[in-house]
Amino acid sequence: MTAPVRRDILQDPEEFRSEVRQWLQDNCPESQRQPITAEEQFWGGRRGEFPSEDARLWFQRVRDKGWIAPEWPAQYGGGGLSAEQGKIIKDEMKRINARTPVYSIGIWMLGPAILEYGNEEQKQQHIRAIINAETRWAQGYSEPGAGSDLASLQCKAEDQGDHFLVNGSKIWTTNADKCDWIFCLVRTNPDVKKQEGISFLLIDMDSPGVSTTPIALISGESEFCQTFFDNVKVPKENLVGELNKGWSVAKALLVHERKLMAEIGSDSPRKIVAPNEAAHKYLEFENGKIVDAQLRSDLVDYNMQMHAIALTHFRTFEEKARGVHSAAALVMKYLGTEAEKTKSELLLAIMGSQGVGWEGDSFTAEELDTTRLWAMSKAMTIAGGSSEIQLNVIAKSVLELPQS
Amino acid sequence: MALVLNEEQQLLQGTAREFLGANAPVAALRELRDSRDPLGYAPTLWQQMAELGWASIILPEQYGGLDFGFLGLGVVLEETGRTLSASPLFASAVVGASALLLGGSEEQKETLLPAIAAGELTTALALEETHHHRPTQIATRAERDGDEFIITGRKTFVLDGHSADKLIVVTRSSGEPPASSGLTLFLVDRDAPGVTVERTIMADSRNAANINFDQVRVAASAVIGTLDEAWSVLEPVLDRGRVAIAAEMMGLALEAFERTVAYLKQREQFGVLIGSFQALQHRAAQMQAELELCRSVLLQTLSAVDDTPEQLPMLASLAKAKLNELAKLVTNEAVQMHGGIGVTDELDIGLFLKRARVAIQVFGDTGFHKDRYATLCGY
Numbered sequence: 001m002t003a004p005v006r007r008d009i010l011q012d013p014e015e016f017r018s019e020v021r022q023w024l025q026d027n028c029p030e031s032q033r034q035p036i037t038a039e040e041q042f043w044g045g046r047r048g049e050f051p052s053e054d055a056r057l058w059f060q061r062v063r064d065k066g067w068i069a070p071e072w073p074a075q076y077g078g079g080g081l082s083a084e085q086g087k088i089i090k091d092e093m094k095r096i097n098a099r100t101p102v103y104s105i106g107i108w109m110l111g112p113a114i115l116e117y118g119n120e121e122q123k124q125q126h127i128r129a130i131i132n133a134e135t136r137w138a139q140g141y142s143e144p145g146a147g148s149d150l151a152s153l154q155c156k157a158e159d160q161g162d163h164f165l166v167n168g169s170k171i172w173t174t175n176a177d178k179c180d181w182i183f184c185l186v187r188t189n190p191d192v193k194k195q196e197g198i199s200f201l202l203i204d205m206d207s208p209g210v211s212t213t214p215i216a217l218i219s220g221e222s223e224f225c226q227t228f229f230d231n232v233k234v235p236k237e238n239l240v241g242e243l244n245k246g247w248s249v250a251k252a253l254l255v256h257e258r259k260l261m262a263e264i265g266s267d268s269p270r271k272i273v274a275p276n277e278a279a280h281k282y283l284e285f286e287n288g289k290i291v292d293a294q295l296r297s298d299l300v301d302y303n304m305q306m307h308a309i310a311l312t313h314f315r316t317f318e319e320k321a322r323g324v325h326s327a328a329a330l331v332m333k334y335l336g337t338e339a340e341k342t343k344s345e346l347l348l349a350i351m352g353s354q355g356v357g358w359e360g361d362s363f364t365a366e367e368l369d370t371t372r373l374w375a376m377s378k379a380m381t382i383a384g385g386s387s388e389i390q391l392n393v394i395a396k397s398v399l400e401l402p403q404s
Numbered sequence: 405m406a407l408v409l410n411e412e413q414q415l416l417q418g419t420a421r422e423f424l425g426a427n428a429p430v431a432a433l434r435e436l437r438d439s440r441d442p443l444g445y446a447p448t449l450w451q452q453m454a455e456l457g458w459a460s461i462i463l464p465e466q467y468g469g470l471d472f473g474f475l476g477l478g479v480v481l482e483e484t485g486r487t488l489s490a491s492p493l494f495a496s497a498v499v500g501a502s503a504l505l506l507g508g509s510e511e512q513k514e515t516l517l518p519a520i521a522a523g524e525l526t527t528a529l530a531l532e533e534t535h536h537h538r539p540t541q542i543a544t545r546a547e548r549d550g551d552e553f554i555i556t557g558r559k560t561f562v563l564d565g566h567s568a569d570k571l572i573v574v575t576r577s578s579g580e581p582p583a584s585s586g587l588t589l590f591l592v593d594r595d596a597p598g599v600t601v602e603r604t605i606m607a608d609s610r611n612a613a614n615i616n617f618d619q620v621r622v623a624a625s626a627v628i629g630t631l632d633e634a635w636s637v638l639e640p641v642l643d644r645g646r647v648a649i650a651a652e653m654m655g656l657a658l659e660a661f662e663r664t665v666a667y668l669k670q671r672e673q674f675g676v677l678i679g680s681f682q683a684l685q686h687r688a689a690q691m692q693a694e695l696e697l698c699r700s701v702l703l704q705t706l707s708a709v710d711d712t713p714e715q716l717p718m719l720a721s722l723a724k725a726k727l728n729e730l731a732k733l734v735t736n737e738a739v740q741m742h743g744g745i746g747v748t749d750e751l752d753i754g755l756f757l758k759r760a761r762v763a764i765q766v767f768g769d770t771g772f773h774k775d776r777y778a779t780l781c782g783y
Contacts (some may be wrong), residue, residue, distance in 0.1 A: 020444045026697065031718065210566060271709055272603065276781060276782070276783065279783055280783070285783070287781070288782070288783070289778070289779070289783060290778075290783050296778060296783065299778070299783065300774045300775075300777055300778040300781070300783075301774070301776075303777070303781060304722055304725060304726065304774070304777060305697075307701075307722055308697040308722070308726060309700070310696055310703050311407070311695065311697075311700035311701055311703075311704050312696055312699075312700040314700070314704075315405055315407035315408070315699070315700045315703070317600075318406075318407045318408050319407075319408055322408050324408050326691060326696070326699075326701070327696055328700070331692060331693040331696045334689075334693055335693055335696075335697065343684040388686070390689075391685065391689040392682070392685065392686075392689075394689035394692050394693065395685035395688060395689045396680075398689075399665050399667060399678040399685075399688055399689065399692060400669075401665070401669065401680065401685050401688065402668075402669060402676075402677040402678065402679045402680040402686075403680060404680040404681070404682075
């Protein structure tokens, strides 16, 4: 494997774009340009298997090119590229409908936090393993008694000299039953203000005392789990950042999660039908217009909102590239997830009684998926900081309103 | 496409804010209103604006313009929205200038555009005939009579109609309403025989008029563009007007919002600042989110006028609909969050509320633009 060449960040963007376009043309297998199903997603990890030979080839080529994480430093396997170049790669992949080579909490969330807060050993151990999809990560934040009030978490890590002893449980650990490692917020000091006694710990899920149980959801799925820690020994070197300073690491990481939640609709594993398409299929038209005035109005409201959200996404990219600060990025999680919920409700309404089927042959796969996704969409404005928490954040950090 | 202002545009923004703050603050509108000023704006202010180049921002250099583009215009209009400054900027420098630029003959452009650019000529678009924006519902007739045309009909909600030097009249020269074909634009002197202008006093204290055309004779040279084919000019002119008024509404919404947030940090009840109440915080945060969306939409639409005009119809309707909703939401919340003082004339908030309602009616309310957007989407 040749080391990726670090691009001069001053390279002409259009020149870079045409290089990217050419490379993708030459290297992305035709089968990897088709819409992806949940079964075809590659998540990596010790137990991860490529769904096909083409998927393996595609992943390896992107990895060797350094584009699994284009903006990460080249010394750990990243591309060493600028944000603008990263955006160009993303855009170009999207343009040809290239599949995401690896789905990874490590890339989307943990990696940036380790790069910012981790020490050299941690970067060496984990960043390359994430890029190479050797490790699959779970997130251990929420607890049964600590949801929106995350800082009140109780899962404790006691200093035992050469290791921490971890006891407690974490909830909403996504696909934890398939993960190798989990990054956790743990209580390391119970006697100070709640945010000040929290540390950020990496735990190998093969450690004795770790167990995971799936949770059945209203959508009928059970991708979320509860993970239990019973006298789990964790080496001291797995602490990221300083002891009792985990809250800052978590906050930095939450920004990535919220960005991810805001974007998730554009890369959904289950192919949800577009509302405009559904309208033509399920609604009565007269002279080119939807007859049902309420649904027509709801549909145009949704389309306009999505149009405005998409433009705001572009604006945040442009602002980032130009070093301009605005509140746009901070409102995107709230707007994006609320719009996803609206979309699901709209689809149900457009499909009528066909949109509320649960199982069986009376409904198409698309209809059943719509119902399930509608149920799942309810979690979007709860997970990763509920809409109400998002509004609190905007009120505090953008508007600087007085806190009670 | 630009979703971030460049340095020149930021500089213009700073100049505009400083100038308007000193020369045309909200208090100036109050004075025009209270003195029942016959003109409805200060001519000296308009002259100064023209000297700053604002009347010629979108015009090419060959007609005495700055050729600074619609993003530059948007920056200035947004600032005039913050101060509610009354001037012929919208009716003359945006709508009139665009109609002549897109539809006028070379001779019309050469004689009229430099005069608009210099602030010496003002115009008004006589379009509406009913109480809702229906740009193809035109019944005002233009009948050919030899080398002349005879215009008969009645127009309403003509912005700057009683103060403008020249009227750009949308007439039906063939066919029947609501066909978009068969429309013709005419340039008519406001004081031409047969033209009767009745100033209407609007809630926002800005200029508008009802205008009657009774057998008004105009020469064939008064036609702007091609006979019967005005729609190909009028539609893009209206879209430019829509994004321009949207820019003004962005400014008024921002100003009303910022004043309200400041009030939340200063007003005490129950022994605490009311801004600490979550019921108010969440509503303020939701407005911030909507403001961010509108900001992106506005920048994209302003850019589209110059860069991608083929996208303008859809974007202009998106922008006007979104800004209509924003302006309504923010001004309503501004009054409510100010409480009792919010409904007094002494506080400026009421002026923002009223301007918002009039601006919403200009070139299409929310329903009009949602319908147009949906139609352009194919449903």
